[in-house]
Every structure is written in C-alpha cells, then in structure tokens.
Amino acid sequence: MLLMESYMCYCSVRLGVIIVSVLTIIRELAHSITLFALGVKVFEPIIDLFEHDAEYKDRKWVRKYISWCENDPELVTALIHLVSYAHVSVALLSIYGAIKLRKWFILPLAFGELTYFINITFLHIVLMIMLKKLINLGLLIILTLLGCFYILFVGYNACTCVAMFQIIGLVKSDRYRELYGDDPFQPLAMRSTRPKDFEQPLHVLRMHDMQDTNVDEEKRLSKLGLWPRRQPPVVSVLPVQAAYPQPPLKWWQQQALATGDDLQPDPAVYRNWHTKELLNGVGGDVQRKSELNRRYAENQMHRWY
Structure with missing residues (x-):
C-alpha cells in the first residue's frame, strides 16, 4: 500500500522528491554557511539555556555536549560540515533517482530525513520545556505551533521519499510491465492476459x-x-376476475330465487290434478309459492344488479 499518491495534493510524488531534495540542499548549505561565518558561537544561546536550567544542567548528556563544544570546537565544526555535505550528496542522488527511476538512490534521503525528523522533534520538546519558564504563555504557544508545523513538514517529506521508493518498485515489477509495458512514462493500454486460443x-x-x-x-x-430498455413479458397465473364482482345475495333475495324445484311434494296432493290446475289454487301450495317466487325474482333482478 502506497503512503501517498501525490505531494501537497497537487504535485506528483516524483516531483515531490525533487522539491524535498532541493529544500534539503538549501537547508544544509544554510547550516554550513552559518557555521563557517560564526563557528561554534552559534550554539551559545542553546548552551546558556542548558546551563541555567535547573532540570537539565546536571544531566550527563548535557554536560558531555557542552564540554565537547568548549574543548573541541574544530572537531564539532568539521563533523557538522561533514554531515551537512553528506546530506547534500544524498539529496543530489535522490534527484537523479527520481528522474531516472532508481529507487535505491532515493532510500538514503529517506533515511536522512527520518533521522533529522527525530532529532528536531527531540530538540523542540526540550526547548519548549525550558522556555516555558522564561517567556510568556502567548509567545510559548506561537513557538510551539510553529515548531509542530515544521516537524510535520519534515515528517511529510520523509514519507514522500518512502512513497517514491514504493512507486518505483511497483512500476519495475513484472506484473506492471506485463500490463502496461516497459516504459512507465508512456504506459500502454491494459492488455488481456488470456491466450489467443481462448479468445472468442x-x-x-x-x-x-x-x-x-x-x-x-x-x-x-x-x-x-x-x-434499448424493454418491458419483460408478464404472464398471469391468477384466474380472470370480473372488473366489478357481484355482491353476495341477501337472505330475502335467496328466498325470492328459490323456486322449490328441489323439494319433492307429496304425490297424494296432485296425483289427479294438472300442474296449471294446482297453480290456480287446487291443493298446490308448494307449486304455487315456487312459481310466485320465480316470477318475483325475474321481475326484480334488474334492480339488484
């Protein structure tokens, strides 16, 4: 997983490494020129802070640093110049590595920036602890914020170098070359990895x-x-129903529709009589009632439906 894909949200990581290298060269040359002009006197304000601080003046590493600056100023100067020019050299190598895509030329700058990040973080914490007793709160907050922003910027530059190392390793991989070709500056369109025999x-x-x-x-x-969009065919699996289903019949409608044909009248009542004679009132009560109900239902049917 890449640490970043762009530098400062606009530049490429490759251009970001070149910018980091240029800033590193300017910074180290400024340190060297200042040391050439002032010598070890440039460290006197820091030495005074450590000498007058009750918490740090008796620390072993503080006494060793102060005695080293006072007893061997030439050695301290030569060592600082050596570190500065070595940093400049790795910055120049990183510029060449970013242009030619040589990842091992970028790794020394990443290591140098990471070391500088650790040193500047430790120095900033110690100085803020000592300065809180000498300056007011407002100035202390401003110096703390400025130092934190600078520390974050240095750490971001170190991550940029690591990200460029990862990107170069990615574009030099066999998988990337198989998909995009051997030239990472002019990648080819993605090609299919299937054999031609299987292509249909x-x-x-x-x-x-x-x-x-x-x-x-x-x-x-x-x-x-x-x-084009098309409507899928709809297959109905439900029985067709009427648009307006008939309401259920009431009890009096069922009684009106009942003709009495399913009833078996007593044969002794009409064995010697004709059906029409029975309807006229000669012993045919059942037949007469059924006929009246049927006529009433036929006449009233159009009112119900």
Missing part, C-alpha cells in the same frame, strides 16, 4: 429479437447505451 468473439445480440435472451450481453450493452 463477443456475442452480438439482435436488437429487436425477443427470442435472444443472453442476459449478460444485454447488461453489458445496456451499460454502453446500445441496448
């Missing part, structure tokens, strides 16, 4: 043929805007 022509749909039901190809063409 794409199935071409007949645009208005409802029998062609290749769903995968339809999805692919619909994403490209080449396949």
Whole structure:
C-alpha cells in the first residue's frame, strides 16, 4: 500500500522528491554557511539555556555536549560540515533517482530525513520545556505551533521519499510491465492476459429479437447505451376476475330465487290434478309459492344488479 499518491495534493510524488531534495540542499548549505561565518558561537544561546536550567544542567548528556563544544570546537565544526555535505550528496542522488527511476538512490534521503525528523522533534520538546519558564504563555504557544508545523513538514517529506521508493518498485515489477509495458512514462493500454486460443468473439445480440435472451450481453450493452430498455413479458397465473364482482345475495333475495324445484311434494296432493290446475289454487301450495317466487325474482333482478 502506497503512503501517498501525490505531494501537497497537487504535485506528483516524483516531483515531490525533487522539491524535498532541493529544500534539503538549501537547508544544509544554510547550516554550513552559518557555521563557517560564526563557528561554534552559534550554539551559545542553546548552551546558556542548558546551563541555567535547573532540570537539565546536571544531566550527563548535557554536560558531555557542552564540554565537547568548549574543548573541541574544530572537531564539532568539521563533523557538522561533514554531515551537512553528506546530506547534500544524498539529496543530489535522490534527484537523479527520481528522474531516472532508481529507487535505491532515493532510500538514503529517506533515511536522512527520518533521522533529522527525530532529532528536531527531540530538540523542540526540550526547548519548549525550558522556555516555558522564561517567556510568556502567548509567545510559548506561537513557538510551539510553529515548531509542530515544521516537524510535520519534515515528517511529510520523509514519507514522500518512502512513497517514491514504493512507486518505483511497483512500476519495475513484472506484473506492471506485463500490463502496461516497459516504459512507465508512456504506459500502454491494459492488455488481456488470456491466450489467443481462448479468445472468442463477443456475442452480438439482435436488437429487436425477443427470442435472444443472453442476459449478460444485454447488461453489458445496456451499460454502453446500445441496448434499448424493454418491458419483460408478464404472464398471469391468477384466474380472470370480473372488473366489478357481484355482491353476495341477501337472505330475502335467496328466498325470492328459490323456486322449490328441489323439494319433492307429496304425490297424494296432485296425483289427479294438472300442474296449471294446482297453480290456480287446487291443493298446490308448494307449486304455487315456487312459481310466485320465480316470477318475483325475474321481475326484480334488474334492480339488484
């Protein structure tokens, strides 16, 4: 996983490494020129802070540093110049490595920036602890914020060098070359890794043929805007129902529709009589009632429905 894909949200990581290298060269040359002009006197304000601080003046590493500056100023100067020019050298190597995509030329600058980040963080913490007793709170807050922003910037530059190391390793990999070619500055279009023997022509749909039901190809063409939307056929599995179903019959309607044909009248009542004679009132109570109900139902049917 890459640490970053761009430098300062605008530049490429490759350009970011070049910018970091240029800033490093300027910083180290400024340190060297200042040391040439002032010598070890440039460290006198820091030495005075340590000498007058009750918490740090008796520390072993503090006494060793102060005695070293006072007893061997030439050695301290020569060592600082050596470190500065070594840092400048690795910055120049990083510029060459970023231009020619040589990842091992960038790694020394990443190590140097990481070391500088650790040193400047430790020095900033110690100085803020000592200065809190000498300056007011407002100035202390301003110096703390400025120091924190500078420390974050140095750490960001170190991460940029590490990200460029990762990117160069990525573009030099066999997998990347197989997909995009050997030139990372002019990558090729992605090529298929399948053998040519297994490549088959794409199935071409007949645009208005409802029998062609290749769903995968339809999805692919619909994403490209080449396949028209069509409504799927709807198959009803429910029985057909009337648009306006008839309401259930009431009890008096059922009674009016009951003709009494299913009733078996007593044969002794009408064995010697004709049906019409029975309807006229000669012993045919059942037949007469059924006939009246049927006539009433036929006359009133249009009112119910």
